[in-house]
Amino acid sequence: MAMAELSAPQKTSTFLNSSSRLRLSSKLHLSNHFRHLLLPPLNTAPNSKISCSVSQNQAPVAVQENGLVKTKKECYGVFCLTYDLKAEEQTKSWKKLINIAVSGAAGMISNHLLFKLASGAVFGPDQPIALKLLGSERSIQALEGVAMELEDSLFPLLREVDIGTDPYEVFQDVEWAILIGAKPRGPGMERADLLDINGQIFAEQGKALNKVASPDVKVLVVGNPCNTNALICLKNAPNIPAKNFHALTRLDENRAKCQLALKAGVFYDKVSNMTIWGNHSTTQVPDFLNARINGVPVKEVITDHKWLEEGFTESVQKRGGLLIQKWGRSSAASTAVSIVDAIKSLVTPTPEGDWFSTGVYTDGNPYGIEEGLVFSMPCRSKGDGDYELVKDVEIDDYLRKRIAKSEAELLAEKRCVAHLTGEGIAYCDLGPVDTMLPGEV
Numbered sequence: 051m052a053m054a055e056l057s058a059p060q061k062t063s064t065f066l067n068s069s070s071r072l073r074l075s076s077k078l079h080l081s082n083h084f085r086h087l088l089l090p091p092l093n094t095a096p097n098s099k100i101s102c103s104v105s106q107n108q109a110p111v112a113v114q115e116n117g118l119v120k121t122k123k124e125c126y127g128v129f130c131l132t133y134d135l136k137a138e139e140q141t142k143s144w145k146k147l148i149n150i151a152v153s154g155a156a157g158m159i160s161n162h163l164l165f166k167l168a169s170g171a172v173f174g175p176d177q178p179i180a181l182k183l184l185g186s187e188r189s190i191q192a193l194e195g196v197a198m199e200l201e202d203s204l205f206p207l208l209r210e211v212d213i214g215t216d217p218y219e220v221f222q223d224v225e226w227a228i229l230i231g232a233k234p235r236g237p238g239m240e241r242a243d244l245l246d247i248n249g250q251i252f253a254e255q256g257k258a259l260n261k262v263a264s265p266d267v268k269v270l271v272v273g274n275p276c277n278t279n280a281l282i283c284l285k286n287a288p289n290i291p292a293k294n295f296h297a298l299t300r301l302d303e304n305r306a307k308c309q310l311a312l313k314a315g316v317f318y319d320k321v322s323n324m325t326i327w328g329n330h331s332t333t334q335v336p337d338f339l340n341a342r343i344n345g346v347p348v349k350e351v352i353t354d355h356k357w358l359e360e361g362f363t364e365s366v367q368k369r370g371g372l373l374i375q376k377w378g379r380s381s382a383a384s385t386a387v388s389i390v391d392a393i394k395s396l397v398t399p400t401p402e403g404d405w406f407s408t409g410v411y412t413d414g415n416p417y418g419i420e421e422g423l424v425f426s427m428p429c430r431s432k433g434d435g436d437y438e439l440v441k442d443v444e445i446d447d448y449l450r451k452r453i454a455k456s457e458a459e460l461l462a463e464k465r466c467v468a469h470l471t472g473e474g475i476a477y478c479d480l481g482p483v484d485t486m487l488p489g490e491v
């Protein structure tokens with residue numbers, strides 16, 4: 051019977067790796083909490099490796115071999131079943147399942163994001179997904195809690211949930227990796243130390259993606275400082291095109307659109323062509339020169355140009371800090387929404403004439419920004435997961451000066467992590483007020 055196998059992994063647990071331990075704990079969890087929920091099992095061989103039971107009347111969707119339910123190597127709870135999506139009328143027309151990894155999966159942002167991913171709101175109503183959740187020893191229990199909530203949500207499109215602590219296992223064959231987990235900057239911690247600690251995490255994850263992910267994996271780095279973490283990640287993943295790496299600046303774009311809408315007295319869907327240039331930090335540049343309201347240049351709609359240069363710009367740069375003051379923690383729900391927006395912008399064609407902001411590798415950029423950085427710039431997509439830079443944007447002296455400041459900041463961050471990008475010995479000369487995250491003001 052399904053639960054008979056529990057004794058075997060317990061005996062061998064001393065040499066199990068971290069991911070195996072999670073599999074073990076999933077099984078224990080199943081036996082302890084779900085035994086009463088399980089419907090009568092199929093006939094199984096005495097020593098079969100099955101960690102889920104399935105009812106006879108579920109048989110059409112579960113793949114069976116020699117009377118056994120075929121289970122996957124890594125799985126959680128009800129997601130251990132293997133389904134044949136072509137066996138049912140309703141799911142026959144669905145696309146091929148895609149694998150999505152999320153790190154920091156037990157954290158606050160993930161808590162909002164995972165349920166949006168599983169609902170179909172990101173990849174569409176005919177796109178089944180597998181979620182590969184990366185945590186750490188700190189978050190094992192919480193990660194199981196996340197998986198339990200995903201089980202209880204009964205999302206039709208969510209076909210697999212795997213949890214683990216080893217990126218080399220969790221990132222296996224993933225087509226998307228959303229890297230959220232990062233250490234927050236604590237009181238008195240030097241910026242250089244934060245760059246180093248988080249940089250180690252992203253260097254390791256880059257290496258793991260390089261080795262085991264799909265060769266065309268798209269990577270969205272959220273964990274701060276996200277531009278430099280994305281740079282470290284891509285430098286450690288030479289087999290993956292550098293173009294596939296993004297740092298999340300979509301939250302900044304959304305914040306900027308909201309502030310312009312508020313000032314102009316229009317709903318925020320009227321604001322378009324919003325670029326965030328540079329670093330996800332207080333040097334970021336929300337571009338009111340090229341943005342439009344109802345298709346009209348912002349400067350023609352909002353004639354208070356002093357406000358645009360000072361009030362507006364600062365309110366976007368420091369929005370995260372203000373939110374922390376109010377909430378006592380950093381943006382989580384709106385960040386998750388902006389991750390959804392960022393991915394949707396890559397998997398759906400950009401509306402004619404519009405664009406979106408994302409932090410991408412600067413090699414070959416037409417704006418004169420130093421190569422070898424991850425810098426937020428205006429992009430368009432055909433909806434195939436790829437993007438191109440928008441060429442016809444105006445850059446005046448004001449913008450040029452501001453962009454140069456953010457560029458200088460990113461170059462300084464890059465020097466600090468040279469030991470993690472394979473570019474020699476790190477030299478850290480960050481100023482005390484520079485490289486502030488939006489939440490650090």
Ligand SMILES: NC(=O)C1=CN([C@@H]2O[C@H](COP(=O)(O)OP(=O)(O)OC[C@H]3O[C@@H](n4cnc5c(N)ncnc54)[C@H](OP(=O)(O)O)[C@@H]3O)[C@@H](O)[C@H]2O)C=CC1
Nearest residue numbers: 154156157158159185186188189231232233273274298301
């Ligand atoms: N780019 C953007 O627009 C934004 C970025 N962020 C950034 O996103 C990241 C995650 O935010 P949020 O989900 O709210 O954060 P949480 O504090 O909820 O943590 C997320 C995860 O980070 C990992 N983590 C926490 N502490 C440490 C540590 N000491 N060392 C290593 N990893 C640790 C943990 O994962 P585990 O233990 O499983 O490894 C944790 O579950 C932060 O870096 C934040 O600054 C936030 C808002 C906007």
Ligand SMILES: O=C([O-])CC(=O)C(=O)O
Nearest residue numbers: 370380381487488489490
């Ligand atoms: O500073 C933080 O951790 C939060 C953050 O990035 C933001 O709100 O933009």
